[in-house]
Amino acid sequence: MADLSNVQALLFDVFGTVVDWHGSVTGELSALGAKHGIDGDWNEFAKTWRRGYLQNTRKIAEGGTGSLNVDVMHREILEDILGTPEWSKFGAALTPEVRGELNLAWHRLNGWPDTVTGLYALKKQIIISTLSNGNIRLLVDMAKYADLPWDTVFSSELFGSFKPDPKVYLGAVKHLSLEPHNCAMVAAHIYDLRAAASVGMRTIYVRRPGEQPPDIEEVKSKSEGGDVDVVVNSFTELAALLAERK
Amino acid sequence: MADLSNVQALLFDVFGTVVDWHGSVTGELSALGAKHGIDGDWNEFAKTWRRGYLQNTRKIAEGGTGSLNVDVMHREILEDILGTPEWSKFGAALTPEVRGELNLAWHRLNGWPDTVTGLYALKKQIIISTLSNGNIRLLVDMAKYADLPWDTVFSSELFGSFKPDPKVYLGAVKHLSLEPHNCAMVAAHIYDLRAAASVGMRTIYVRRPGEQPPDIEEVKSKSEGGDVDVVVNSFTELAALLAERK
Structure with missing residues (x-):
């Protein structure tokens, strides 16, 4: 726990780490x-939608072009999926208004069981x-929907790129008037934590079902020979760990 | 109330509108x-400190140079005041550490009586x-201290200027994925509301003791021949007004 002793702020990845996007989006599609x-x-539809988002954000984080607004990006990917032969029947049934409403499924994601309490x-x-x-409006809507009591909402949108671009992490740290080592990134994805560590932030890995690709080896803490500062199974476990600092 | 019918977000001025800076800072100075x-x-000391802030932010909003971080700005003004003959005895008693702590009085402001409930x-x-x-860290600290349940925290710091520069208002509107007429500015200062109206936002004036300079005529709503959309005496009154929209 020594590595978290000077941490004054936790910065949370959201999709997959705080909310169960897969269960929520699959549920809306199925209904x-x-x-x-x-x-x-529907499980595969949700995964394809998510994969498109990951590919687009990664491309922009590496210097490529595209929309910095995830609502716009989600809609473009949705249109692409509905245009494929596999989903043409579904696409034909959905008016532009219904597609717009479906796109907002990403604003209505539920937390994991420990999320709100934690x-x-x-x-x-x-x-x-x-x-x-995610863009700010999406994150604000999600917080209202899922009762997530953020002190503030930082989005890569504010910093003109996407994670894992270092300037996104450094932008948030700067606006909190802190040094990187006073901030910890909390995520269920190792790529996000490695990028945070590369700018000097502390790292907290949270195990979430289905979020870590099966072909990547198990994430471990430094004390277990891995490369993150802390590994937890829930936000409530994290809260208990931080309480021990006092 | 017709003018607020399509409003989806309220953007609040903070110092004087949400929190009673004068009572809180005077109290810390006096102690x-x-x-x-x-x-x-101490009343005069607090007013001088606040006046320095207003002058500096106004200068930068009009294109001048200076720190965009209000913590830094407050500290510079504090040093200036403590360097005057009038306050030299007080200045001599305060170490740099104590001055730094005093500067954070602006993070420990109390809400008006209706603020939290409203x-x-x-x-x-x-x-x-x-x-x-105010800078983001200051606003986050203040929200934790005074129990202000913001959905998110926008600061002029994010937009590279200060109110009443139009780009500050338009930056917040854009990041909420809204049009200006879907947002209302809430403030106890007419200059802030006039700037918000100039970019197409709706305007809500809140009467707060001591916030409107005595040499400016009473602020009135458009229906009373004035230039703001709504005038209220408290946030609880505003909440009741908005509830009538349904």
Whole structure:
């Protein structure tokens, strides 16, 4: 725990780390399909949608071009998926208005079981903020929907790029009037934590079902020979760990 | 009320509108003076400090140079005041550490009596955010101290200027994915509301003791022949007004 002793703020990745995007989006797709009498592999649809987002944000983080607003990006990917032969029947059933509404499924994601309790406990001890590639409005809507008590909302949108571009992490640290080692990144994805560590931030890995690709080896803390500062199974476990600092 | 019918977000000025800076800062100065056996016109000290801030931010909003971080700016003004003959005895008693701690008095401001209840009631209906010239860390600390449940924290710091520069208002509107007429500025100062109106935002004036200079005529709503959309006496009154929209 020595590595977290001077941490004054936690910056949270959101999709997958704070909210269960997969369960929530698959649920909305499945309900919409049922309404229109259409069946399909909704699990795969949700994964393709998410994969498109990861590919686009990664491309922009590496200097490529594209929309910095994730709502716009999600809509473009949705249109692409609905234009494929596999999903053409579903696409034909959806008016532009319904597609717009479906696109906002990403604003209506539910937290993991420990999320809300854990964030409220953490907020009493330390500054908690998002640091997400999602746009601010999306993150604000999600927080209202899922009862996420952020002290503030940082989005890569504010810094003109996407994670894992270092300037996103450094932008948030600067606006908190802190040094990188006073901030910890909390994420369920090792690429995000490695980028945070590269600018001097502390790193907290949270195990979340389905978020770590199966072909990547298990993430471990430095004390276990790995490369992150702390590994936890939930935000409530993290809150208990931080409480021990006092 | 017709003018607020499409408003989806409220952007709040903070100093004077949400928190009673004058009472809080005067109280801290007075307590520190008593500790060092020094008496003085603490009311005047607080007003001079605030005036320096208003002059500096105004200068930068009009294109001048200076620190965009209000913590830094407050400290520079504090040093200037303590360097005057009038306050030299007080200055001699304060180490750099104590001055740094005193400077953070601006992070420990109390809300007006209706502030917390009103903001919680508003948050259930609509997006509520700061739009302040204070820096983000200051606003986050203040929110934790005074229990202000912001959905997010916007600071002029994010937009490279200070209110009343139009780009500060337009920056917040853009990051909420809204049009200006879907946002209302809430402030106890007419200059702030006039700048918000100039970019197309709606305007809500809140009467706060001592915030409107005595030489300016009473602020009135458009229906009373004035130039703001709504005038209220408290955030709880505003919450009740918005609830009538349904």
